Amino acid sequence: MVNAMEWQKQQQQNPNQQRNVIAGEIMYVKVMTDEQLETLRKQIAVYATICEKLIEMHKTLSAQQDLAGIRLGSMYCDPLMASSGHKITSRQRWTPTSVQLQILERIFDQGTGTPSKEKIKEITAELSKHGQISETNVYNWFQNRRARSKRKQQNVAASNNTNTNTESEVETEVDSKDKKTKPEEFQSQQSLANVAAQNVCFHNPDLPYLNPESNKSDS
């Protein structure tokens, strides 16, 4: 069985990356075998199970005794969220919380290009519920997000024709470290990103989707 670490290595040394044509467009993608996918899936399932058990345990334990002092410790009080006021020793740069990020990404993916002044206000209001944030932050975020998304596409496109005619042994398909490409059409069509993101949402106390049993049904 190919374990995930080895798979990762393979990705590095001998990238499973190749050019594919989907819906008439050329894009660079990672390729996994069923086996690799299965391995990954199992590993995620293991994490999910462990997390569930641990959370459950924690609940039990902390219910039995009210250790107000310890109680998840610093986990509850993210300094970023808790302390909005003092900037003495901390940084002045805003950092989105994961919740905020997910919301932002979702909005971005909806393709409503330029978030108008109106929208910005709205979004900011919504995000405020999940942490310190200002309209400027939101504005900047969209600005940056779009710009970088764009640049990445160009990069990928460029790497397509760069060494078409050169002599070097560098193969076209092997671009060492092209990060995430962002073809929006695909993004919305099959939002693994969103699915994966939700995998990690522990906000729901019941954690229905973390049930290990539901994962055992295949192959």
Next chain:
Amino acid sequence: MVNAMEWQKQQQQNPNQQRNVIAGEIMYVKVMTDEQLETLRKQIAVYATICEKLIEMHKTLSAQQDLAGIRLGSMYCDPLMASSGHKITSRQRWTPTSVQLQILERIFDQGTGTPSKEKIKEITAELSKHGQISETNVYNWFQNRRARSKRKQQNVAASNNTNTNTESEVETEVDSKDKKTKPEEFQSQQSLANVAAQNVCFHNPDLPYLNPESNKSDS
């Protein structure tokens, strides 16, 4: 509901599965974009962090009160878990060959401060002859080189100049390293730890944007 299996299902439904020819053989494989892969990587990292935190918490709690009721038991050493760890999450990164480095340094020393996009392309092309490289790599290299060069100068100037308390700001980078050695300490910096902390806040009522239902934008 949205678990690993679900994701797998979606993979099957969607045309992300296609026929590829590798090494002369036809095989069916799963296809992911770089972005999806990166997202997955992050998600797994979040799981890893959550697990660590929870285990840590558990230790603290059960150390204070020895109720031998639940205990992690065998959960700690799941074979699958053990074999994989969360090392899956490592990410590759470009490293310049010595030849490339020499060339880069030489160009940098020529003082042509801003390597325009034009230049970048040129340089990249040149460096490609000596090893795997992309324009982004070159761009980043110059960015970093300049920034760090600058910082060093400032450091020297500042230390010449006096204040015993300036160090806190100037030595940011050094400090961050120190913090890393003490994972127990809470840090006011954004990291997966915080991401995990956010996600693990199960006291948060509901999150409309994260509702799986609202994710059904795709057919």
Next chain:
DNA sequence: GATTTATGAATGAAGG
């Protein structure tokens, strides 16, 4: 082989 250091990359913000 565990820590520490060096450095490639990511990203929020400012400038134009």
Next chain:
DNA sequence: CCTTCATTCATAAATC
């Protein structure tokens, strides 16, 4: 918008 900068994060390389 696009470019640039400053800061921070994460990891390869170096060190002990």
